[in-house]
Amino acid sequence: xxxxxxxxxxxxxxxxxxxxxxxxxxxxxxxxxxxxxxxxxxxxxxxxxxxxxxxxxxxxxxxxxxxxxxxxxxxxxxxxxxxxxxxxxxxxxxxxxxxxxxxxxxxxxxxxxxxxxxxxxxxxxxxxxxxxxxxxxxxxxxxxxxxxxxxxxxxxxxxxxxxxxxxxxxxxxxxxxxxxxxxxxxxxxxxxxxxxxxxxxxxxxxxxxxxxxxxxxxxxxxxxxxxxxxxxxxxxxxxxxxxxxxxxxxxxxxxxxxxxxxxxxxxxxxxxxxxxxxxxxxxxxxxxxxxxxxxxxxxxxxxxxxxxxxxxxxxxxxxxxxxxxxxxxxxxxxxxxxxxxxxxxxxxxxxxxxxxxxxxxxxxxxxxxxxxxxxxxxxxxx
Numbered sequence: 001x002x003x004x005x006x007x008x009x010x011x012x013x014x015x016x017x018x019x020x021x022x023x024x025x026x027x028x029x030x031x032x033x034x035x036x037x038x039x040x041x042x043x044x045x046x047x048x049x050x051x052x053x054x055x056x057x058x059x060x061x062x063x064x065x066x067x068x069x070x071x072x073x074x075x076x077x078x079x080x081x082x083x084x085x086x087x088x089x090x091x092x093x094x095x096x097x098x099x100x101x102x103x104x105x106x107x108x109x110x111x112x113x114x115x116x117x118x119x120x121x122x123x124x125x126x127x128x129x130x131x132x133x134x135x136x137x138x139x140x141x142x143x144x145x146x147x148x149x150x151x152x153x154x155x156x157x158x159x160x161x162x163x164x165x166x167x168x169x170x171x172x173x174x175x176x177x178x179x180x181x182x183x184x185x186x187x188x189x190x191x192x193x194x195x196x197x198x199x200x201x202x203x204x205x206x207x208x209x210x211x212x213x214x215x216x217x218x219x220x221x222x223x224x225x226x227x228x229x230x231x232x233x234x235x236x237x238x239x240x241x242x243x244x245x246x247x248x249x250x251x252x253x254x255x256x257x258x259x260x261x262x263x264x265x266x267x268x269x270x271x272x273x274x275x276x277x278x279x280x281x282x283x284x285x286x287x288x289x290x291x292x293x294x295x296x297x298x299x300x301x302x303x304x305x306x307x308x309x310x311x312x313x314x315x316x317x318x319x320x321x322x323x324x325x326x327x328x329x330x331x332x333x334x335x336x337x338x339x340x341x342x343x344x345x346x347x348x349x350x351x352x353x354x355x356x357x358x359x360x361x362x363x364x365x366x367x368x369x370x371x372x373x374x375x376x377x378x379x380x381x382x
Contacts (some may be wrong), residue, residue, distance in 0.1 A: 028305055035309050036150045040157035043072070043312055047158065048165050063160050075183050076151060079228060086225040100254050113196060130173050130236075154255050194224055199283050200315075208369040211248075214267040218260055220252045230268075235312040237295045241272040242382075290318060291340045 027034055047068050054064040057189035182353045212227030220226065226248040233244035253261035290298075299319040302310035310317070327329035 001380055024305065031306060035306050036154050037157060037316075038306065038313065039309050040154045040160065042316065043154070044158045044161035044198055045194055046201055047072075047162060047192070049198055051162055052164070061163070065159055068162075069159060072158070073151070073155065075311065082225060090222070097251075099252050103255055104253060128215065156296050190294065192319055196316055196319065199280065200235060203275050203283075204231045207231065207234050207271055208278070210271045211267065214271075215248060218258070218263055218267070219256065220248055220264060221255065222251070230310065232270075235315075237299060237315055238292070239296075240311075241268060241276075241301070244268070290315070290322065290338060291338060294318065294338050 051061065051069060053062050054067075055061060141270070208227040211230040212223050215226055216225035222225035226244070229247075230244045233240040236243070238278070245265065248268070249261050249264045252264040295315060297319070299311055299314045302314040302317055304310075306313075322335050325335035325338070
């Protein structure tokens with residue numbers, strides 16, 4: 001009997017997993033269309049507070065949107081020209097950097113030869129090629145650049161989203177069968193995503209400013225490029241700051257030696273520690289409600305599904321999934337697995353009420369079953 005009762009649950013789980021796989025395969029296949037739409041949605045979320053702020057000064061909404069779109073287009077063109085010119089200049093300076101790298105590693109090679117460890121200079125160049133300073137970052141930026149090739153489509157999508165930004169929450173409420181029951185969940189979803197994207201953008205701007213000024217003082221080439229890369233990669237949790245620091249540290253080592261490379265590394269570490277452990281928690285509260293493991297795995301998953309844009313937006317996309325699971329009874333267990341602090345989840349009022357209701361139901365069920373068992377025992381022949 002138990003096997004018969006459990007078989008519908010097993011079939012249901014299998015069907016749900018199959019549907020998830022089919023949906024993910026569809027998103028992967030339609031990524032050329034999905035990725036620009038996702039990027040447009042999050043850019044609209046970032047721009048919406050600016051529209052609200054400008055409306056307080058009695059600036060027409062259509063004029064505010066035009067100004068913001070012009071700013072986005074100019075920033076996109078400036079970023080493309082900056083990356084293109086930096087890569088061209090770096091390619092021209094490649095022989096100089098190779099020679100400087102040989103000079104920096106000359107004393108290391110001599111020291112190893114004194115211990116009868118023979119390493120050729122060509123081996124050093126093979127493992128520490130100066131082209132590595134831009135190879136990782138250009139691969140990431142190329143993915144974003146391919147998406148920005150649809151700049152006209154992205155701009156139009158952002159414009160229409162901004163015009164409907166005020167009515168969008170009402171549409172969400174009306175689309176649900178019971179708006180009163182899920183009203184708080186929708187507001188929490190919109191507020192959390194908006195707050196995260198705006199604060200993360202401001203913190204990334206501050207990080208890029210500190211990195212750019214610091215690298216200029218140290219004397220590292222292409223300081224403005226490394227600052228832009230620090231801004232973009234700051235959206236990637238955990239490893240984004242590491243990826244942004246590697247090319248700048250390597251270039252500082254090639255230019256000025258290990259001392260400058262160490263100072264550059266300390267600049268990145270100190271800036272990200274202050275911004276990540278002091279500034280962000282101060283404005284975001286206790287955190288995003290996501291465990292560190294989930295954040296790292298979401299980076300890999302969304303990067304595989306949506307490419308470079310998915311890596312940049314991995315945290316807000318995971319927050320959307322988590323909040324959506326919290327609003328449904330069947331997905332609550334998965335939302336708990338994605339959460340950071342279990343004690344906070346248990347102590348939430350709705351969860352306490354749910355646990356109390358479950359305990360009451362179990363007690364009532366046991367009470368109902370006990371007389372039946374007693375009657376059965378009394379009915380047995382002596």
